Amino acid sequence: METTARGVSGRTLRPRGVRLTPSAATIAEQEFDMAWISVRDALAPSKTPVGTEVTIKGWVRTRRDSKAEGGLSFVHIHDGTCFDPIQAVCKGDLRNYGSEVAKLTTHCAVEVDGAIVQNPKGGNEVAAKAVRVIGWVEDPDHYPIQPKPHSFEYLREQMHLRVRTNTFGAVARVRHTLSMAMHRFFDQHGFFYVHTPIITASDCEGAGQMFRVSTLDMCNLPRRAGDEGSLKTHGDKLPGPAGTGAHPPHGAAIDFSKDFFGKEAHLTVSGQLNVETYCMALSRVYTFGPTFRAENSNTSRHLAEFWMIEPEIAFASLIDDARLAEDFIKFMIQTVLAERADDMKFFDERIEKGLLARLKDVMDKPFRHLPYTEAIKVLEQAIAKGQKFEYPVKWGTDLQSEHEKYLTEQHFKQPVVLMNYPKQIKAFYMRENDPGTDGAPGATVAAMDVLVPAVGEIIGGSQREERLDRLDGRIDEMGLPKREYWWYRDLRRYGTVPHAGFGLGFERAMMFLTGMQNVRDVIPFPRAPGQAEF
RNA sequence: UCCUCCAUAGCUCAAUGGUAGAGCGACCGGCUGUUAACCGGUAGGUUCUAGGUUCGAGUCCUAGUGGGGGAGCCA
Structure with missing residues (x-):
């Protein structure tokens, strides 16, 4: 079909106004496709006035006859360039009206040439002069x-x-806008973007179960010399085919010196420890x-x-950290409301009624700061007034989901920054507070959660704990391998400063x-237990 | 990992242990500058899988698979 000539030629790369650089498109190309514009531009009367000859390329959403x-x-x-589709008006005198246009179904790919006209009910639409079908949808009944x-x-x-549906198209655009906004926020505030590693060879990040990275043959694992046949299982964490008899009995420890990195390696669970090293030279990083x-977890x-x-700021306290978090969240809201108004209107109308009002409310009010010790009191008072919780409220234990929901959704009805948690429920690198901070009955650390x-x-x-003796104390208390943290500890030995993130x-x-x-x-291809099909 | 609910047409869902149904979508026709279009018709099913109970199972029982919601862990 002659209609595909442009589509398969590979020459028509992007709509006008989206060219990479003047040199990226040849003169011939520009002339060839001068009229191609995005649906977003075609819908905007200010950019594309009535009478403009245009070409639209996209996918059919609906057809009415x-x-x-x-x-x-x-x-x-x-x-995909904006939330709304553009309407092409196709009359019966089109050469392929009966043979093709009248048979278009959802998500057929088409090119439409025509002039911009005004819809009787307002807004731009295209009066089609030619419709080329680039890709049919086979078996529309089963699409x-x-x-x-x-x-x-x-x-x-x-x-x-x-992603071809309106909801997921909107999610994709907001996700992009949010990514760009995030980089802009940090750039404008003097932060440097640091690429921390994906693969980590230290098992000391301590934020949960890790995925192993290995090039060892899982069916023929090297065993540590001298360990053959022993019943030691220490260090042998691979989910091997135990008890099959086809392999050495579990016990001979795996020899990770034979592995790619010469030691055990995993996918990162956090870039924090690495980014702290850059923070101690560049001051503000993320x-x-x-x-x-x-x-x-399912x-x-x-x-x-x-x-x-993960931002990290030097010469900073927990209060500075909380202020940064609040500014950042408010900037995100402001940006998506301003730059993705069409998509946000859709979310407000179809996904969560009152979303826009909720976000504006968050943007207008300062965040509520609340010490953990005070939060416990608020929850205890709520219980005294008859509020029922499944889990008990007790100083020294972590707050449950139901407790957090009560604080943000019922009691304060706004974001809450909880600060200064009991030391025993938080990570080793968090800075120990002076005794009696917030009137707490036990030791606390300068941690914060934004709920x-x-x-x-x-x-x-x-x-972060910047004092080496205190940090070492925590590492020992928690039974962590101090050797593994040698470079992290070095940051405290050589020019340490208070910092937070x-x-x-x-x-x-x-x-x-x-x-x-x-x-x-809200992610294109989610990975979860048992889910990696796409 | 624990608790709980679910699995029937392309999709969303009905069907007291007794002939497998509707709406939307698709297809055909009618009407209309339509826009969640409207009206009429047609096609479309191994009721998730494997066993079991029963004269008879979409329905009841057992196991499995897949999915939802909640919890824990956390971001």
Whole structure:
């Protein structure tokens, strides 16, 4: 079919206004495709006035037919550049009207030439002069995506196609905008972007189960010399085929000196320890990258692979850290409201009623700061007034989901920054507070969690322990291998300064900003236990 | 990992242990500058898998697989 000549030629690369550089497109190319514009631009009267000759390229969303005027079809076309599709008005006198245009179904790929006209009800549309079908949808009866609401559960099984729906298109655009906004925020505030490693050869990050990285042959593992046949299991963590008889009995420790890195290696669970090293030279730094947790957790808030933003600031206290977190969250809200108004309007109308009001409220009010010790008192008072919790409230234990929800959703009805947690429930690197801080009955550390309504913990951070003797004390207390931390400890030996930072779950921020309720629906290809099909 | 609910047409869901149904979508036709279009018709099923109880199982029992929600862990 002659219609595919442009589509398969590989010459028409991008709409006008999206060229990489003047030299990236040849003169011939520019002339060849002068009229191609994005749906986003075509819909904007200021950019594309009535009468402009344009070419639209995209996918059919819906088609509606009329027999008036010898045939008339209204074809909605989207190309992902904005929330709304553009309507192409196709009349019966088109050469391929009966043979092709009237047979278009959802997600057929098309090119439409025509003039911009005004829709009787307002807004730009295209009066089609030519319609070229680039790619048909075979067997439309069984095409998984139909012009009707689908459940998110169903769309998770059609993950390769779900981005074509309005919801997931909006999620994808907001996710992009948020990524860009995040880099802009830190850049404007003097932070340097540090690429911390994905593979870590130290097992000392201490933030949960890790995925192993290895090039060893899992069916023929090297065993440590002299250990053959012994019953020692120490260090042998591979989920091997125990008891099959086809392999050495478990006991001979695996010889990781034969592995790629000469020692055990894993996927990172946090870039924090690495980024601290750069913080001690560049003052203000951040990482943004994938993070991996091999926890067998199956909830609407957890993924095995997720993206985390981790800023780290030198010469800073926990209060500075909390202020940064608040400024950052408010900047994110402000940016998506300003730059993705169309998508955010959709989320407000169809995903979470009142979303925009909720976000504006968060933006306008200062965050509530609350010491952990005070939070316990608030919860105890609530219990005294009849509030029922499944788990007991007791100083020294971590707050449960139900407790956090009570604080943010019922008691304060806004984001809450909880600070100064009991030392025994927090990580070794968090700075020990002076005794009696906040009137706490026990030792506390300068930790903070930012809790938001509907999502829960969105940020976890702390001021870091900069005093070597205290840090060593914590490492010993927790029974951690001090040798493994030699380079982290060095930071405290050579020019140590107070510093702080936090980790923000990017997908949790997405949930908070879009009102989407399952973390698997705000990342393109979610990885969770038993789920890596796509 | 624990608790709990679910699995029937392309999708969303009905069907007292007794003939497998509807809406939407697809296809055909009618009407209309339509826009969640509307009206009429047609096609579409190994009821998740494997066993079991029963004269008879979509329905009851057992096991498995897949999925949802909640909890823990956390971001």
